[in-house]
Amino acid sequence: MPRSEPSKADQELMQHARAQGYAVSASQLERWRRRGLLPQPTRVYRGRHGTASVYPDGTIDLVCALARHSTPGRRSDDLALLAFFDGADVPETALKLAIACAYFNGRVRHENAVAQAAARVPAGWESVLGKEYEAAEAEARTELATGGRVVRQMRSNLRRLPDLAGAPLREVDERLIGVLVGLNMLRLPEDDHEFMADLSAALAFDCTPYDQGVFAVWEYAAISHSSQMGRYKETSSEERFELLLGTSQEELRDLRKEVRTAVDQMWHRATLGLEPEADLSRPWMARHSAAMLMEWMSARQVQPGKVSLADRYFLSLGLLKLRCLAAERSAGGAWQHPVGEGRSGFIARTTGSQHGA
Structure with missing residues (x-):
């Protein structure tokens, strides 16, 4: 059965898209409509001229954006x-x-992995280190197990240290876990000079090459330390989902602007000012930005003062750098890069206990 002619409204959309350099077909418009990516036109009465189908304002820009990012097999989300x-x-x-799919799917997987890591803690350890440390270590070991960009880059940064350059992977990862634990604590353990030395090395503020790995590390550190600077309040997935449902489109646009500014600012620093904007045209970056938007939607409610996400992350990363420098200065000649100590060594050094030795 032959397809019917596209409506006048669709023809106008296709013409505008073509003028912008995008060849959009009527079947493509219909496919996007079925997937909920394109609004339905509304019928408006035009007096003696009868009725006409009209798309909402912004639909032309939406069609061009969809065409720009549409590739065979790309998911609707x-x-x-x-x-x-x-x-x-x-x-x-x-x-x-x-x-919701970008954020909650990853959040549920992460929470399950953290719960499994926490369940593997031997009986009695919690009484030695406390619930906060155990929770932070579960987060750290989960991050390590994922082996993502942050982990790979931090591991590479730590290997720049003379005592880790040729060390076994296990030893490097023990030191890396220490860094991740500190960043996942409710407060940064900045009085621990050995931790701060490894943190400084892992963040590699002195790095000159720019790439996505450096960007990922700084972003992770900024987000983690931003949480440490704020008031702690745990919210459930259900509460965050309700918050998303109740957020207006105008608020989502404002949040998008904040996330976009924060990501661009971080990328600008990671590229040493060579590139002012991050490239969000890749699906993983868009999903990551969506997750950041969800986190900030919740976190901004408990952040002290009225600051933007970009200001918060910029301040957070700047303070981390200053705290690393302050720790180095206060340590003086004692500022040395420790060998991997592992869990038992950490307990012995911080509590004087031989538990688990």
């Missing part, structure tokens, strides 16, 4: 996020579904 962070007004239902 990824396409929605890519168009959204490209500045388009994605329909609310499709956008919130995409944000």
